Amino acid sequence: MTDLATHVFTGLGVLFFLAGSVGFLRFPDIFSRLHALTKADNLGLGFIALGVAFQAGSWRQVALLALIWALVLLAAGTVSQLVARHALRERDGR
Amino acid sequence: MSGVTLYALTGAALVGTGFFGLIAARHLLRRVLAFNLIGSGLFVYLGAAGARGGEADPVPQALIITGIVVALSASALAVGLIVALARARGRAMLPEEDVGG
Amino acid sequence: MTVWLTFMAMGVLVSLAGALVRVWRGPGRADRMTGAQLAGTSGVAVLMLLAPIEGWATLDVAAILALFGALAAVGFVKALSADGGGDPEEEDGDPVPLAGDRND
Amino acid sequence: MTWALDATLCAMILAVALATVLGRGVFRAIVFFVVYGLLLALAWVRLDAVDVALAEAAIGAGLTGVLFLAAFGRLARSGADAEPPPGRVNIAAALASAALTGALVWAWVALPLPGRPGPELAEALPRAGVENPVTAVLLNFRAWDTLLESVVLLAALVGLWMLARDEAWTEPLGLPQHVRPGGVMASFGRILPPVGVLVGAYVVYVGADRPGGAFQGGTVLAAVGIVAALAGLVRPPRVTRRAWRAALVAGPAVFLAAGLGGAALGAGFLTLPERIAGSAIFAIEIALALSIAVTLAFLVIGPPETGLEDQ
Numbered sequence: 001m002t003d004l005a006t007h008v009f010t011g012l013g014v015l016f017f018l019a020g021s022v023g024f025l026r027f028p029d030i031f032s033r034l035h036a037l038t039k040a041d042n043l044g045l046g047f048i049a050l051g052v053a054f055q056a057g058s059w060r061q062v063a064l065l066a067l068i069w070a071l072v073l074l075a076a077g078t079v080s081q082l083v084a085r086h087a088l089r090e091r092d093g094r
Numbered sequence: 095m096s097g098v099t100l101y102a103l104t105g106a107a108l109v110g111t112g113f114f115g116l117i118a119a120r121h122l123l124r125r126v127l128a129f130n131l132i133g134s135g136l137f138v139y140l141g142a143a144g145a146r147g148g149e150a151d152p153v154p155q156a157l158i159i160t161g162i163v164v165a166l167s168a169s170a171l172a173v174g175l176i177v178a179l180a181r182a183r184g185r186a187m188l189p190e191e192d193v194g195g
Numbered sequence: 196m197t198v199w200l201t202f203m204a205m206g207v208l209v210s211l212a213g214a215l216v217r218v219w220r221g222p223g224r225a226d227r228m229t230g231a232q233l234a235g236t237s238g239v240a241v242l243m244l245l246a247p248i249e250g251w252a253t254l255d256v257a258a259i260l261a262l263f264g265a266l267a268a269v270g271f272v273k274a275l276s277a278d279g280g281g282d283p284e285e286e287d288g289d290p291v292p293l294a295g296d297r298n299d
Numbered sequence: 300m301t302w303a304l305d306a307t308l309c310a311m312i313l314a315v316a317l318a319t320v321l322g323r324g325v326f327r328a329i330v331f332f333v334v335y336g337l338l339l340a341l342a343w344v345r346l347d348a349v350d351v352a353l354a355e356a357a358i359g360a361g362l363t364g365v366l367f368l369a370a371f372g373r374l375a376r377s378g379a380d381a382e383p384p385p386g387r388v389n390i391a392a393a394l395a396s397a398a399l400t401g402a403l404v405w406a407w408v409a410l411p412l413p414g415r416p417g418p419e420l421a422e423a424l425p426r427a428g429v430e431n432p433v434t435a436v437l438l439n440f441r442a443w444d445t446l447l448e449s450v451v452l453l454a455a456l457v458g459l460w461m462l463a464r465d466e467a468w469t470e471p472l473g474l475p476q477h478v479r480p481g482g483v484m485a486s487f488g489r490i491l492p493p494v495g496v497l498v499g500a501y502v503v504y505v506g507a508d509r510p511g512g513a514f515q516g517g518t519v520l521a522a523v524g525i526v527a528a529l530a531g532l533v534r535p536p537r538v539t540r541r542a543w544r545a546a547l548v549a550g551p552a553v554f555l556a557a558g559l560g561g562a563a564l565g566a567g568f569l570t571l572p573e574r575i576a577g578s579a580i581f582a583i584e585i586a587l588a589l590s591i592a593v594t595l596a597f598l599v600i601g602p603p604e605t606g607l608e609d610q
Contacts, residue, residue, distance in 0.1 A: 021214045024213075024233065025216060041233060052244060055247040061246075067258065068254065072236055075261065075265035082282075083268055088283075104313055111396065114392050117392035127319055141351065143410075153420070155350050155436075157441075159350060163354065163517075163518065167456070170459060198301070215334065218331065227326065235337055245344060250349070253349065255353060256353055262494065265487065280474040282485075285479045
């Protein structure tokens with residue numbers, strides 16, 4: 001049962017990663033590409049963390065998985081905002 | 095072919111790649127990057143040698159950890175020198191190689 | 196389970212390899228930097244997937260990658276601000292003009 | 300079947316390294332080098348070297364990126380970021396590189412397989428005072444090596460500071476940093492450091508028994524310091540501040556004191572007798588982590604600058 005949950009969630013997570021990369025490659029400009037980064041990949045990472053949590057032997061490991069996901073969300077939110085601002089300035093600056 | 099051999103071959107190839115970059119690149123920042131490739135290639139090679147026979151050997155690991163930290167500090171010093179050179183000359187290349195461009 | 200998780204980790208790496216094409220092509224510096232950010236997220240995902248196989252200490256490595264996932268990009272926007280210490284959200288100062296090709 | 304993952308990872312590491320060397324433009328090379336560091340951390344996990352992976356993750360993901368990107372920004376403001384157009388293909392260099400790689404491959408195939416790990420280590424480990432064999436090697440069996448390496452870090456920092464201009468000497472380290480108050484970067488700089496300090500202290504603390512230790516934890520703490528400095532949370536100190544200078548030498552000093560203590564107890568210089576080994580290593584780890592963190596952070600921030608050098 002737990003193995004099935006791991007299969008389903010990690011598989012779903014990897015699908016989101018693949019979708020994110022396709023978007024990152026095919027979207028026309030940096031602003032839409034940042035969506036691929038912040039939406040698809042972080043959702044995918046959440047599913048992977050969830051799937052791996054079913055294999056965890058203790059709550060400490062589950063808590064660490066959750067903390068890691070939270071840290072990645074914080075990083076992605078910060079980076080997409082700052083990089084988008086930078087790109088906007090660079091575009092309007094010239 | 096076992097996984098460890100794969101990493102050893104990768105390490106060997108990284109050393110070659112970095113060596114090529116060290117000679118071929120003219121911008122000094124790229125040379126520092128290439129030099130780091132050589133160093134980390136050797137680390138991978140050494141780490142793979144330590145992982146032969148199943149259990150990872152702690153002695154190369156200890157050498158590599160200090161090596162990584164020292165490599166960063168050496169890079170920081172090199173980068174500082176390059177920035178100082180660029181501020182003095184307006185170029186980040188060695189004078190004898192600074193032709194064209 | 197080992198085989199499944201290994202293949203999932205491979206899947207994440209393959210998706211990262213695709214994203215690295217964008218780092219190669221650019222065209223803008225922001226595009227390349229975003230690719231590096233994506234590599235960090237993918238690295239965290241791979242380490243999570245490897246944790247049940249390689250031992251849960253792997254999650255400590257993932258935590259460090261996650262912690263500093265934004266550091267390179269923050270350093271990027273800082274370094275290319277007008278005086279090298281700015282913030283793109285501030286009102287004044289445009290990014291530093293570069294002598295090289297704007298996309299290099 | 301799991302070798303397929305190793306093959307994918309190795310192929311990507313190699314491709315990214317080639318992109319670093321062959322791609323046009325310095326900025327592209329730096330970004331690929333950052334990606335390279337991230338992939339190497341994964342490789343260390345696959346090689347069962349979690350201790351190395353911890354250090355590589357903190358350095359590869361955090362510190363090298365900031366170091367090289369800041370340098371790129373400084374060069375750009377001096378008008379020195381451009382690269383000359385590539386010259387002719389350097390055939391001699393390519394041949395020499397191929398020969399170097401070939402020699403290493405030959406050495407790998409030709410070298411005899413040693414018994415791993417050496418039996419001497421397994422015998423000595425119960426007397427080391429710690430359970431993590433990597434920490435035992437670093438701080439006990441090869442203490443000379445590690446002590447001198449901590450001094451090398453200091454020497455690099457002194458060398459970097461010698462590049463400062465006279466009028467900048469009393470200024471804070473690095474370029475002046477400013478952020479929009481209440482902005483995204485400022486918030487990031489407030490949220491991350493507490494978590495980061497916790498993770499760094501944890502990595503130092505568990506180093507006695509599990510993967511972690513002074514070098515790994517020190518690099519994490521250095522990166523946390525960089526985040527705090529970039530986000531304007533703390534102002535980088537001045538070179539002349541005594542407390543910070545003390546932090547720089549605390550690690551080597553405590554290390555040396557422990558070594559002398561070993562000599563005083565009759566075990567020989569830098570040989571830790573079994574009954575004090577555990578506590579001595581703990582003290583060395585804490586002091587060394589502090590020194591490594593401060594030294595690396597200062598190295599990445601750079602020498603003191605007035606902020607007017609580029610104009």
